Amino acid sequence: MDVRVAWDGAVTTDTETDVFEAHRPVLLGVAYRMLGRVADAEDIVQEAWLRWSGADRGEVREPRAYLVRVTTRLAIDRLRQVKARNEAYVGPWLPEPYVTDFGDTVPDTAERAVLADSVSLAVLVVLESLSPLERAVFVLREAFGYPYADIAVMLDRGEPAVRQLAARARKHVDERRPRYEVDPGRRRDLTERFLAAAAEGDLEGLLELLAPDVRLVADSGGKSRAPLRILDTADKVGRFLIGAAQKGVPDPSFRFIELNGGPAIVALSAGTPDSVFQLDIYEGRIQAVYIMRNPDKLVSLAGE
Template structure:
């Protein structure tokens, strides 16, 4: 296989490999590292017996992601404050219209689902990602993981049950979520505490991820009163300090990117249930905002 062909084949499947790695790890930088390692393995491998390059590369990527995930779990036990996935700017493009297929893709990278996946074992997470996000047959997943098909089916059933029981039931209508996000931003930035409180569910939860490297709550904040007052104070202070906001689609839904002096400061996303904000996710760990630099630089 010629060098240009080797590269072309890999680049054709890079989006799938990145999708597998990100869903496995919840970090854009880690996923990019895994895909780069997969490229090295692919480019140096004996490919004479490879009949299905996509399956071969997915297998390499999955094993690399599993190794990194096992190492990362030890680090996350010492993580300061709540942990959230790294925001991923998502644009499924014109080839994936606003259909059930798009909804599946968006759901599989949502912050809520990725948070729940953190509580699965590495193997359960791998089976769930390959089955639910990419629709691979259990026989193919078993071959990828070097496990028996019956064992893989049990892992998949256990993982699916766990995710279904624990993930929040958010409304999937992006138009409603965008509208609420716009109203949320207007009320918060204008100091309209009453208007902000009207948008929040009575048992709303705010989860902030700073990793101890920025100011953010070290515990989950609960109740409309506490969340509303925290957001009112934090947003007003940010606006006073020159913070700018831009709507960005990340992790399959509308969100807000806050920036200062052209650099990303915070990423917000809301979880909506029955027309009310049930969750507020805020990522402030600067290590998790690096992939949003280009979006921040485009702000007026």
């Protein structure tokens, strides 16, 4: 067995590293759904690696279960810290954009739909209102399908308590989860029409796409120009979008990318991500417009 120095300086074996890397996507998925920030999720996975590299292998019978348990507990601790940070946030808060291209790793359509829904902006925003334990149970059960007995072990709770947490979290999410179109083709088509109408200053065409009670949520963290309150009604949202498009940015360009399980628009200024737009669409109309302009949340998109 070869021995080498890992990227964090720890001495590990190829087998230990390979096992961890095989589970890294799942660990990152759990941490991101818990925290809503790519940077925080990556930090948690790095901490999980340190725990893994120093673990007594004789005590680890199931590496995946061990790693998910460690990641979940670390994410709960971090979530309690960042909730205070989010309460002091300037303007509306949205999760950091997360590139989701499942490729051939998730071939089943139903499974892809579940994973996409569990990482959607609409669901992640609702999850922000759950307690850390409720959020952990919801993510592990609804997104990754873990049995209640396994979740109970991971969280060091009794199974009846875990079932109660799951029921409470599911009820809360179901009551507040916005309805939206899940068909990727229809979402992509309306997203393209939305971009064309806004870029061309076509207010009438844009109003035809917007639901009467559409909401616009913009996250800038106070670091870029954006509304500090949620806008509602088609007229207010439409006029804001047309006005923003007319002001423009230097050397603008646009590209489509899959973020948080659905199509999104990345607006670039001189090749650098400036804004991200994503839409909630239901019955052929845009129900919500999400705009992310906090430059700290766009760093991970620079190389996409």
